[in-house]
Amino acid sequence: MSVINQVLNQLEQRGVQSAPEQVLIRAIPPRRTNKSRLWFALAALLLLALAWAARQWLPSETLPVQPAEIAEPATAVAVSADLPASRLSFELSSLPLPSSLRAPVQAVAPVAVPAPSSAVPVTPAKPAPQIATQPAESAAPVKRVSTAQQADAEFRRAAGLMQQGRIADALTGYEAALRLHAGHDAARQALVALLLEQKRAPEAERVLQDGLLTKPEHGGFAMTLARLQVERGALDTAVATLEKSLPHNADRAEYRAFLAALLQRQGRHQETVGHYQVALHALPGNGLWQMGYGISLEALQRREEARAAFKQALASGSLNPELRKFVQQRLK
Secondary structure, three states, rough: OHHHHHHHHHHHHHOOOOOHOOOOOOOOOOOOHHHHHHHHHHHHHHHHHHHHHHHHOOOOOOOOOHHHHHHOOOOOOOOOOHHHHHHHHHHOOOOOOOOHHHOOOOOOOOOOOOOOOOOOOOOOOOOOOOOOOOOOOHHHOOOOOHHHHHHHHHHHHHHHHHHHHOOOHHHHHHHHHHOOOOOOOHHHHHHHHHHHHHHHHHHHHHHHHHHHHHHHOOHHHHHHHHHHHHHHOHHHHHHHHHHHHHHHHHOOOHHHHHHHHHHHHHHOHHHEEEEEHHHHHHHHHHHHHHHHHHHHHOOOOOHHHHHHHHHHHHHHHOOHHHHHHHHHHOOO
């Protein structure tokens, strides 16, 4: 065939006309040599061998995805451990303030936590051929989940339910988290805030009392509990609550000022002055505390010191018009 092709090519180059019946005869392109076919066959076999080896030796199953509920412990939720009390000193003092100045209980609201995402579905892989069942002794150990991790999962689930407006389910979830791990502060704070929002103050007190049994050093729990006790008229109980946790919070200015305000309500001015001195040493520019300090100094007949405290309260510029008017009257 190659000889015929050469002859036809030569004739066409010379311009020789073919007979009519030979018009359809054209040179046939040279075919690939047997050597080229051999290389293609070898390449195909190599690809098949690589595919078979990969199927035999590479893992054929996708690693299981852990559910979100039992994943690694979530980073500490950014919930403040201390509840605000700086505004409580003046509204709980002996100063007769109008009811319009009394702020509602300030509870820590839970930080918005995104609802736990659903676990990614895992497509089951086809079983690899020729894999014998391994004995139980060689199976991978099951990861154990601590109660703290389970409590964290319950907390995150409850936060998601609360975002959906399912308050009752969220309350149940927070309680479940605390049953698993009583030291889960974020769950306890969220539960207290939700109970107060639902006007269930007695239950909130119980939750805070349980928290102080676990963590007597938690100043935020103690101040919130004392505030609730004051609101229902249990002043002596509130003072006892704060004094019990005082050894753990002696260096906290807000804690000292709050206790000083309650002691002032009881007429214990000497102790009040001592606590205000500690608080003002840390934050001397707090006009409200300076005012409360001046009130107790005046009650102890320490008039010059009281005037100095009242002047500093005015100089702070933090008093509202009504309180500023009261202090100005004390300075006359």
